[in-house]
Amino acid sequence: MQIADVKNVDIVIIGAGFSGLYALHRLRDYNVVCFEAGEGVGGTWYWNRYPGARVDIQSVEYSYSFDKELEQEWSWPEYFSGQAELERYANHVADRHKLRDRIRLSTRVVSMRFDEGINRWQVQTEKGDTVKSKYVVAATGALSAPNSPPWPDRELFEGEIYHTAEWPRDGVDLSGKRVGQIGTGSTGLQVAPMLAEQVEHLYVFQRTPAFAMPSGNRPMDPAYERAWKANYQARRRQMLETYGVSMVMELPQFCAHECTHEEQMAILEEAWNSQSAFKMMIAFKDVMTDKAANELVSEFVRQKIRGIVNNPATAELLCPKTYPLGSKRLCIENGYFEMFNRKNVTLVDVRSDAIVGYTRTGLRTTGAHYDLDVIVNATGFDAITGAMSRIEILGLAGLSLAKKWADGPTVWLGTMIAGFPNLLMIHGPMTPGAQAQMLTSGEWQVDFVARIIDEMERDGLCRIDTTIEAERLWAEEVEMCAQHTLHRFTDSWYNGKNIEGKKGGFMIYIGGFPRFAQLCQAAVNDGYKGFIRSA
Ligand SMILES: Cc1cc2nc3c(=O)[nH]c(=O)nc-3n(C[C@H](O)[C@H](O)[C@H](O)COP(=O)(O)OP(=O)(O)OC[C@H]3O[C@@H](n4cnc5c(N)ncnc54)[C@H](O)[C@@H]3O)c2cc1C
Numbered sequence: 001m002q003i004a005d006v007k008n009v010d011i012v013i014i015g016a017g018f019s020g021l022y023a024l025h026r027l028r029d030y031n032v033v034c035f036e037a038g039e040g041v042g043g044t045w046y047w048n049r050y051p052g053a054r055v056d057i058q059s060v061e062y063s064y065s066f067d068k069e070l071e072q073e074w075s076w077p078e079y080f081s082g083q084a085e086l087e088r089y090a091n092h093v094a095d096r097h098k099l100r101d102r103i104r105l106s107t108r109v110v111s112m113r114f115d116e117g118i119n120r121w122q123v124q125t126e127k128g129d130t131v132k133s134k135y136v137v138a139a140t141g142a143l144s145a146p147n148s149p150p151w152p153d154r155e156l157f158e159g160e161i162y163h164t165a166e167w168p169r170d171g172v173d174l175s176g177k178r179v180g181q182i183g184t185g186s187t188g189l190q191v192a193p194m195l196a197e198q199v200e201h202l203y204v205f206q207r208t209p210a211f212a213m214p215s216g217n218r219p220m221d222p223a224y225e226r227a228w229k230a231n232y233q234a235r236r237r238q239m240l241e242t243y244g245v246s247m248v249m250e251l252p253q254f255c256a257h258e259c260t261h262e263e264q265m266a267i268l269e270e271a272w273n274s275q276s277a278f279k280m281m282i283a284f285k286d287v288m289t290d291k292a293a294n295e296l297v298s299e300f301v302r303q304k305i306r307g308i309v310n311n312p313a314t315a316e317l318l319c320p321k322t323y324p325l326g327s328k329r330l331c332i333e334n335g336y337f338e339m340f341n342r343k344n345v346t347l348v349d350v351r352s353d354a355i356v357g358y359t360r361t362g363l364r365t366t367g368a369h370y371d372l373d374v375i376v377n378a379t380g381f382d383a384i385t386g387a388m389s390r391i392e393i394l395g396l397a398g399l400s401l402a403k404k405w406a407d408g409p410t411v412w413l414g415t416m417i418a419g420f421p422n423l424l425m426i427h428g429p430m431t432p433g434a435q436a437q438m439l440t441s442g443e444w445q446v447d448f449v450a451r452i453i454d455e456m457e458r459d460g461l462c463r464i465d466t467t468i469e470a471e472r473l474w475a476e477e478v479e480m481c482a483q484h485t486l487h488r489f490t491d492s493w494y495n496g497k498n499i500e501g502k503k504g505g506f507m508i509y510i511g512g513f514p515r516f517a518q519l520c521q522a523a524v525n526d527g528y529k530g531f532i533r534s535a
């Protein structure tokens, strides 16, 4: 369906990733337009086309549940799909549900101002268009604002610099090149082994080593796929009842100290081979709440690393020792540790010898210089708030969102911000985010937001807002959940500490998806508790 009047719509959706695409479909009966900065749909899977990019959650889970026929028709070629397959899937969904007519690609939203006189957002794009809209659904992504460290003298460097989240569509020829990769998070671990195969020499600049376990990716077993398809709906329902909306798995029955050493090792070995990072984090009941239990699992992983990497000094550097396992995203890897046994790969410790700037021919650290032809920044994102903060958003009485969030984000249910009426977020601050499988949890949040909009329209209302008091309640809930876990001991994008100067505390809801969903539903069922709806 075409948009009736593109200057004056009911709903603007920002972002055509998996959340935005589903929002467009779910809200199709309204006059709705979707603005997407990229030249194509798929969000994360449009942008992150670096070699090795793939999911760390099985594709049978990380896929849409709203289209039951598609669920049966689509075949994932591998257990953990790669970027190309996920982008193909997003495009297929856009075509199948005839979403393209309403998507404006290559159209970044640069500013939004709430006009109190007419209760409409004035949304401005970088092309200079202004659209009036009753609601804005920000499906801008939690991991969509790439972060490159602001080292000086970038313009001096005569080689090429790439960020993994802005990898060129036509790929990059790295054969015969000396490549420096900075960053060893989930992305760094995926891209490095792929680069190592192509380049003359790969320098991996590591500040903090990552906990990782083998993905065990392989071609899809038809019998496994059939079993999922035969039980899809029941499994999806079960997934929503698990902490991380993932793998329907048995919860642990014991704390670590309740098991003998042999039992502990058997449990950990099974978790190591399970192909699910969540399984490692719940090997025992208390992995994420008890330091000793966590250390047991952490040391198990370190021993695995020592067993794989031949050079003992390199192995030791690769062993994470400064934070609890699982307190930042536990990575899934395909040959990362083995890669350090190659002659053309060098691990550089930039914790003890920090990168201080670019030079004409490479990178300099406090104590050395590295000659490089290409620099690959696998340095992550200004996560969770970054995409929203990069838009100038002015709410009631010209209140700026950047100012409001200067000391950290405040939200109600991760969905609304006081003073910014009719603005609804998907994967906003203080939602389960990376503590959950984000495609299905995003779909759930779209349904939640759509329900709010449907009920506003049913009741003939004009404006929905939340309150500072509700934001305070949510902050308490988020803090209460975080306090019981070991997450608070770690600096990462979960608390914004990966970005120099970024303020605020823990930005992820770690009370588990079922509790999050239940609190969201309860608020709405309880007469829109924490919201203010008006005519
Ligand atoms: C490399 C990588 C791998 C990941 N792997 C997994 C995984 O295995 N499992 C998992 O659960 N999650 C994973 N994630 C998280 C992933 O982001 C989510 O699973 C999911 O794709 C989020 O979808 P989304 O639509 O909410 O956001 P996104 O996919 O990030 O889409 C947001 C879109 O909004 C657009 N946008 C932002 N700002 C503007 C603006 N101002 N104007 C116009 N458009 C704008 C962006 O261009 C982007 O296309 C991964 C993330 C990354 C970066």
Ligand SMILES: NC(=O)c1ccc[n+]([C@@H]2O[C@H](COP(=O)([O-])OP(=O)(O)OC[C@H]3O[C@@H](n4cnc5c(N)ncnc54)[C@H](OP(=O)(O)O)[C@@H]3O)[C@@H](O)[C@H]2O)c1
Residues within 6 Å of the ligand: 054, 055, 056, 057, 143, 149, 182, 183, 184, 185, 186, 187, 188, 190, 205, 206, 207, 208, 329, 332, 350, 355, 378, 379, 380, 381, 434, 493, 498
């Ligand atoms: N499906 C998957 O397997 C997959 C793949 C990629 C991404 N993801 C998702 O995306 C999230 C982000 O992953 P990401 O790897 O892109 O980002 P990330 O986890 O934030 O990792 C960024 C890396 O860059 C390093 N870095 C940043 N600034 C640096 C500096 N100034 N000097 C040296 N090193 C620096 C960080 O070191 P420090 O740790 O010391 O800060 C870290 O190793 C993941 O947590 C996950 O949720 C998933």
